[in-house]
Each structure stands twice: as C-alpha cells, then as structure tokens.
Amino acid sequence: xxxxxxxxxxxxxxxxxxxxxxxxxxxxxxxxxxxxxxxxxxxxxxxxxxxxxxxxxxxxxxxxxxxxxxxxxxxxxxxxxxxxxxxxxxxxxxxxxxxxxxxxxxxxxxxxxxxxxxxxxxxxxxxxxxxxxxxxxxxxxxxxxxxxxxxxxxxxxxxxxxxxxxxxxxxxxxxxxxxxxxxxxxxxxxxxxxxxxxxxxxxxxxxxxxxxxxxxxxxxxxxxxxxxxxxxxxxxxxxxxxxxxxxxxxxxxxxxxxxxxxxxxxxxxxxxxxxxxxxxxxxxxxxxxxxxxxxxxxxxxxxxxxxxxxxxxxxxxxxxxxxxxxxxxxxxxxxxxxxxxxx
Amino acid sequence: xxxxxxxxxxxxxxxxxxxxxxxxxxxxxxxxxxxxxxxxxxxxxxxxxxxxxxxxxxxxxxxxxxxxxxxxxxxxxxxxxxxxxxxxxxxxxxxxxxxxxxxxxxxxxxxxxxxxxxxxxxxxxxxxxxxxxxxxxxxxxxxxxxxxxxxxxxxxxxxxxxxxxxxxxxxxxxxxxxxxxxxxxxxxxxxxxxxxxxxxxxxxxxxxxxxxxxxxxxxxxxxxxxxxxxxxxxxxxxxxxxxxxxxxxxxxxxxxxxxxxxxxxxxxxxxxxxxxxxxxxxxxxxxxxxxxxxxxxxxxxxxxxxxxxxxxxxxxxxxxxxxxxxxxxxxxxxxxxxxxxxxxxxxxxxxxxxxxxxxxxxxxxxxxxxxxxxxxxxxxxxxxxxxxxxxxxxx
Numbered sequence: 071x072x073x074x075x076x077x078x079x080x081x082x083x084x085x086x087x088x089x090x091x092x093x094x095x096x097x098x099x100x101x102x103x104x105x106x107x108x109x110x111x112x113x114x115x116x117x118x119x120x121x122x123x124x125x126x127x128x129x130x131x132x133x134x135x136x137x138x139x140x141x142x143x144x145x146x147x148x149x150x151x152x153x154x155x156x157x158x159x160x161x162x163x164x165x166x167x168x169x170x171x172x173x174x175x176x177x178x179x180x181x182x183x184x185x186x187x188x189x190x191x192x193x194x195x196x197x198x199x200x201x202x203x204x205x206x207x208x209x210x211x212x213x214x215x216x217x218x219x220x221x222x223x224x225x226x227x228x229x230x231x232x233x234x235x236x237x238x239x240x241x242x243x244x245x246x247x248x249x250x251x252x253x254x255x256x257x258x259x260x261x262x263x264x265x266x267x268x269x270x271x272x273x274x275x276x277x278x279x280x281x282x283x284x285x286x287x288x289x290x291x292x293x294x295x296x297x298x299x300x301x302x303x304x305x306x307x308x309x310x311x312x313x314x315x316x317x318x319x320x321x322x323x324x325x326x327x328x329x330x331x332x333x334x335x336x337x338x339x340x341x342x343x344x345x346x347x348x349x350x351x352x353x354x355x356x357x358x359x360x361x362x363x364x365x366x367x368x369x370x371x372x373x374x375x376x377x378x379x380x381x382x383x384x385x386x387x388x389x390x391x392x393x394x395x396x397x398x399x400x401x402x403x404x405x406x407x408x409x410x411x412x413x
Numbered sequence: 414x415x416x417x418x419x420x421x422x423x424x425x426x427x428x429x430x431x432x433x434x435x436x437x438x439x440x441x442x443x444x445x446x447x448x449x450x451x452x453x454x455x456x457x458x459x460x461x462x463x464x465x466x467x468x469x470x471x472x473x474x475x476x477x478x479x480x481x482x483x484x485x486x487x488x489x490x491x492x493x494x495x496x497x498x499x500x501x502x503x504x505x506x507x508x509x510x511x512x513x514x515x516x517x518x519x520x521x522x523x524x525x526x527x528x529x530x531x532x533x534x535x536x537x538x539x540x541x542x543x544x545x546x547x548x549x550x551x552x553x554x555x556x557x558x559x560x561x562x563x564x565x566x567x568x569x570x571x572x573x574x575x576x577x578x579x580x581x582x583x584x585x586x587x588x589x590x591x592x593x594x595x596x597x598x599x600x601x602x603x604x605x606x607x608x609x610x611x612x613x614x615x616x617x618x619x620x621x622x623x624x625x626x627x628x629x630x631x632x633x634x635x636x637x638x639x640x641x642x643x644x645x646x647x648x649x650x651x652x653x654x655x656x657x658x659x660x661x662x663x664x665x666x667x668x669x670x671x672x673x674x675x676x677x678x679x680x681x682x683x684x685x686x687x688x689x690x691x692x693x694x695x696x697x698x699x700x701x702x703x704x705x706x707x708x709x710x711x712x713x714x715x716x717x718x719x720x721x722x723x724x725x726x727x728x729x730x731x732x733x734x735x736x737x738x739x740x741x742x743x744x745x746x747x748x749x750x751x752x753x754x755x756x757x758x759x760x761x762x763x764x765x766x767x768x769x770x771x772x773x774x775x776x777x778x779x780x781x782x783x784x785x786x787x788x789x790x791x792x793x794x795x796x797x798x799x800x801x802x803x804x805x806x807x808x
Binding site for chain 2: 105201202212221341345394401
C-alpha cells in the first residue's frame with residue numbers, strides 16, 4: 071500500500087510537468103492549429119529564466135571585511151551581492167534563497183513576450199502551410215533556441231536549488247495515518263504538483279469565466295464566424311500563444327530544483343509531451359492534463375523494482391507502449407473531439 | 414539507357430562521375446596551404462557523404478513521394494547496424510553478407526513498425542514512428558544489452574566465431590574486407606602539392622550508393638511511384654475510388670526502411686562498431702534535415718543535403734577562435750575582435766546554430782531546398798534568353 075502511494079506521488083510531479091507542457095501545446099494547437107515542435111524549447115527557456123534571475127540576484131561587488139582575516143593575516147575580501155546592500159543582509163539573503171519562486175514573476179512577462187514575438191514573427195506565416203512544414207520550421211526554431219542557450223550558458227547542467235525551507239523531505243505516511251517513515255517525500259515535489267494544479271486551474275478559469283476566454287473558446291470552435299462578428303480573433307489567439315508559452319515557461323521555472331536545467335532538457339520533454347497530447351486527444355485540454363498525469367503515474371509504477379524484475383526494461387518504454395496501444399484502439403485519444411486532426 | 418529517360422540517364426551519369434572523382438575535387442586546396450582544412454577529401458568523411466546519401470535517398474522515397482513524415486527512421490539504421498556487426502562477428506569478416514543481412518533485417522523491422530504505424534496518417538504517424546524509434550533506442554541501450562552491447566556499443570572482437578573465415582590467425586582483430594580488399598585500404602596519389610586519397614571503402618559504398626540511386630530513379634518513374642504521389646496529393650480520393658492504399662504505403666515504408674538498413678550495414682562495414690545512439694530521435698531528425706535542406710521529392714536533393722550537413726559537421730565545427738583571429742588579422746585590432754565576436758557563435762562548436770538557421774531559412778523561403786535554389790538561379794539566368802521558360806514542378 072505504501073509502495074503504491076509512493077509511486078503515485080512520484081508519478082504526479084513528473085506527470086504534472088508533462089501535463090503543463092501538453093496543456094500549452096494543446097492550447098496552441100486548438101487555437102492556431104499549429105503543431106509546435108518548439109514548445110520544449112519554451113520549457114527550457116523558462117528554466118533558464120530561473121537561472122538568469124538567480125545570477126542577476128547574486129551579482130556582487132567586493133568589499134574588504136575588516137573583522138575577518140585570511141590565512142596571511144590580511145583583511146579578507148568578501149563578495150557581497152548588491153541586493154544585500156539594498157535590502158539589508160537578512161532580506162537580501164532571503165531574496166537570493168527564494169530566487170526560484172521569484173523567477174515566476176520574472177518569467178511570466180519574459181515568456182509572454184517570447185511567445186508573442188514567436189507567433190507574430192514566424193508562426194503567423196505558417197497557418198496556411200501543411201502541418202509537416204509547421205513541424206519542421208518549429209523543429210528548426212527549437213534547434214536555434216537551444217543552441218543560443220548553449221552558447222551563453224554552456225552545455226552543463228546548472229544546479230538551481232529550491233529555497234531552504236523546501237529542501238528535505240517530510241513524512242507523508244504519518245500525515246495520512248500510516249506508519250511513520252513508510253512514505254518519505256521531498257517537499258519541493260509536492261510544491262511542484264500543487265503549483266501545477268493551481269496553474270492549470272488558472273488557465274481553465276481564464277478560459278471559462280472571462281469574456282476574453284469565452285471569445286477564445288468560441289474562436290476555437292468556429293474561427294470564421296467569430297471573425298465575421300467583427301472580433302479581432304487573430305489578436306486574441308496571439309495572446310493565447312503568449313499564455314501557452316508562459317505556462318510552459320513556468321513549468322520549466324519550477325522544475326529547475328528537481329532537475330538542474332541544461333540546454334537540451336526541452337527536447338527530452340518535448341517527445342514525451344507530444345505523446346501525451348496525442349494520447350489525451352489532439353485539441354482536448356482536459357485530455358492533455360489527464361493523459362499527462364496518467365502517463366506520469368504509469369511511468370513511475372513501471373519503474374518499481376517488482377515490475378522491472380517481471381518485465382525488464384518496461385520503465386523505459388511504458389509511455390510509448392501506452393501511446394501505441396491507445397492510438398490503435400482509440401484513434402482520437404482519450405478525450406479527443408470528433409473532427410479535430412482526423413485524416 | 415537501363416530503362417531511363419535521357420534526362421535521368423544524364424543525371425545518373427553526372428552523379429556517377431562526381432562520385433568517382435570526388436576524392437579529387439573535394440580536395441581543391443593543396444596539402445600545405447592555409448585553406449587545406451576545408452578539404453573534405455579524406456576517406457572517413459567521403460564514406461559518410463555517400464552512406465548518409467543512401468539514408469537520405471531512402472527517407473526521401475517515403476517523405477518526398479507520399480508526404481508521410483517519419484520521425485523514427487534512425488531505428489532502421491540502428492537495426493541494420495546491429496545486424497551487420499553480428500554478421501561480421503558470426504559469419505565472416507567479408508562485408509557482403511553483413512550489408513545484405515542488415516538490409517533484410519531492417520526491412521523486416523520496417524514491416525513490423527510500418528504495419529502498425531501506417532494505420533494512422535499525418536501527425537499521428539509521425540508520433541507513432543517516433544514512439545517506436547524511442548522504444549527501440551531505450552531497449553537497445555538497456556535491456557537488450559546482450560544483443561546490442563548496451564551503451565558501450567557492439568563491436569567485433571578477437572574471439573568471435575566467424576564460421577566461414579575459420580580460426581583467427583595472428584593477434585589482431587581482422588578488418589572488414591571485400592574478398593581481401595580491406596575497407597581501410599587507400600591509394601594515395603600526390604600531385605604537385607595536392608594529396609588525393611582513393612579509399613577502397615569509399616568506392617564500395619559509392620558503387621552501392623549509385624545502385625540505390627538508380628533504384629530510386631526507377632521507383633520515382635514507375636507506376637508504383639505515381640501511385641505514391643497520388644497518395645500524397647489526395648489519399649481520401651484514392652480510397653473513394655475503391656483503391657486500397659495500405660499495401661502501397663507499406664511497400665514504400667519497407668523500401669525506405671531497407672535503404673536505412675543498407676546505410677547502417679555500410680556504416681559498420683566501414684567501421685565495425687554500432688551504438689544505441691544511432692537510433693536516438695536526434696539521428697532521425699538529422700535525416701529529416703538533410704532531405705529538406707537538399708530538396709524534398711527531388712532525386713538529387715537528399716544526396717546534396719546529406720553532403721552539406723556532413724561537411725558542416727566535420728569541417729565547420731573544427732574552426733576555432735584562434736583561426737578566426739588569424740583570418741581577420743588584416744583588419745584593425747578593434748574591428749578584428751568585433752568581427753570575430755560576431756561570427757564566432759555560428760561556427761566551431763556552434764555550427765548547429767548555423768544549421769538550425771539555415772534549415773529555418775530553407776523551410777520559410779525555399780520549400781524545395783537547394784535544388785529549388787539552383788532551379789531559380791538557372792531560370793533567372795536563362796529568362797532573358799528564353800522568355801517562354803518552362804514552369805515544370807520541381808522534380
């Protein structure tokens with residue numbers, strides 16, 4: 071029992087990353103009808119927003135500390151971040167410590183801007199081209215973004231720790247009345263899962279309860295009619311592209327403490343996210359979330375020792391296997407609508 | 414000639430001449446000159462030109478003719494490589510069985526994957542092939558280690574049985590050969606500062622490449638090829654006329670997979686080592702890049718694209734900042750640093766950036782790739798002479 075709960079928890083944090091990326095992909099596909107292979111790169115850019123912010127915050131100047139001596143007896147030179155000078159030592163240190171959550175504020179405008187520029191500058195010209203061309207041009211864009219990041223940040227993983235308060239694990243088993251020590255789970259992963267759920271909820275609420283969201287939903291259903299009503303649907307879809315980029319970026323920001331970012335992390339997630347979108351059903355937002363979480367949990371169950379002993383290697387292939395089975399038995403995916411991307 | 418039209422025959426002959434003389438004109442700069450590092454006429458790279466040319470020709474038969482974008486073609490290359498190494502290990506060090514068996518194995522593998530993947534089309538087909546390729550990669554790197562050598566890769570060893578060759582004489586691992594002609598053997602000719610290397614392995618792959626190029630031309634011109642094009646332009650209409658397109662697609666997919674397997678077999682024939690990373694989806698992406706850069710659906714395009722990318726990968730990536738400073742040393746100091754700073758991200762280790770930009774440029778402005786570029790240039794040159802320029806679609 072404790073094993074099962076642990077695996078579900080394990081699956082949920084990775085699954086929520088899949089779900090967030092797949093949500094963005096589906097938003098873009100549902101609104102603009104574009105298959106965006108650069109979405110993984112947006113996830114990666116989000117992660118590097120966190121890296122950038124923590125670097126900006128730790129920009130330091132050197133001061134001579136008279137109270138300490140180095141081994142030669144001279145006064146010690148200490149690097150003091152500027153934020154310490156501005157906000158005082160305790161607040162400054164706290165800001166640096168909380169750089170990853172703070173990056174959320176930093177990443178939202180940056181990612182929306184990147185998304186809007188991408189849509190207006192490049193993808194706009196590909197609406198009338200075949201899907202294969204869209205896949206290819208965004209694939210090229212992903213390579214370019216990836217290489218730019220690699221040039222500035224290097225090819226190695228950059229550790230970006232979570233705030234001190236969230237480092238370590240807590241006893242999840244004791245919380246739900248099981249033996250203490252049976253389920254130990256890192257704080258940050260729970261935070262990630264909750265964050266993902268809040269973000270998903272926010273996107274759905276935005277689409278469901280605002281006028282803007284209503285127009286967007288109407289445009290997803292019938293773009294032409296909405297346009298005929300005198301609404302500039304293209305501009306709203308551009309904004310949705312920006313929001314989708316921001317969702318991917320935030321998924322990346324919060325994922326940095328779990329997995330130190332490197333320049334090709336986006337590609338690794340992209341392949342699986344596409345599988346998630348297809349399993350969930352092209353164009354279905356709830357389907358993307360459901361499929362993301364289900365596949366994440368499935369993956370973590372498949373990496374249990376007992377399962378691997380029984381079916382060696384299953385942990386590597388279970389997602390793809392599930393995708394193949396679902397595509398062949400339910401061609402529209404779990405919750406796909408009729409008439410979307412059918413041949 | 415050989416059942417080809419005059420135009421195709423001249424294309425084939427041109428390619429044959431180019432392949433035969435490649436060691437000479439790929440080394441345009443004398444050996445000790447400053448530009449000699451742009452020479453591409455060394456055996457290893459030339460072999461890659463033709464082998465990836467075969468791979469791209471095969472991919473183009475699928476994508477160019479039917480429009481089905483497979484993102485998992487490297488799985489067949491990998492399967493072919495493994496089969497080839499096993500032949501070299503078990504049967505004989507002669508490359509012929511290795512190449513044949515790798516083609517056959519990749520074909521069987523393609524039947525299996527194609528039968529399932531081809532039930533869907535469009536993006537779903539791309540995702541299915543991608544999923545299969547990633548599965549093969551993951552399995553080859555982990556569970557199938559006894560067969561594939563896992564992450565270290567599979568290679569020939571001293572104590573391999575090699576039934577047909579008999580016992581191992583001497584203490585060296587035998588090199589793959591073609592009835593005694595070792596693939597690594599080269600004839601070096603030095604002529605007034607130029608050094609030309611005529612490599613046995615290159616010519617073996619080159620001849621096989623010409624044969625597969627010929628077969629590709631025949632497929633393009635055959636009723637079968639016309640049927641595949643019909644699938645690309647409107648599959649639904651074909652279905653409505655009562656035609657079952659599935660067998661045609663499967664045949665096309667298998668042929669394409671066999672080309673990839675052939676390329677894999679040749680790769681291990683040149684260098685008997687096969688690793689799992691050959692199956693990774695980035696490798697599949699590479700052949701997509703090659704085909705698109707050269708020109709989708711054209712005969713010669715994929716070969717050009719393969720050559721271009723491999724040239725970039727091997728030559729451009731070697732340029733470092735010292736060399737750049739040397740080249741631009743004629744500029745004033747500040748300007749020199751400035752120019753080098755601007756150019757540096759695009760070359761050397763950053764050549765992928767150039768590749769990505771080039772690829773995007775081709776998709777945006779030149780959907781027909783390099784071949785279309787050539788056609789446009791030649792058309793604009795001949796426009797003045799001949800106003801009634803023929804507007805044939807890219808072939």
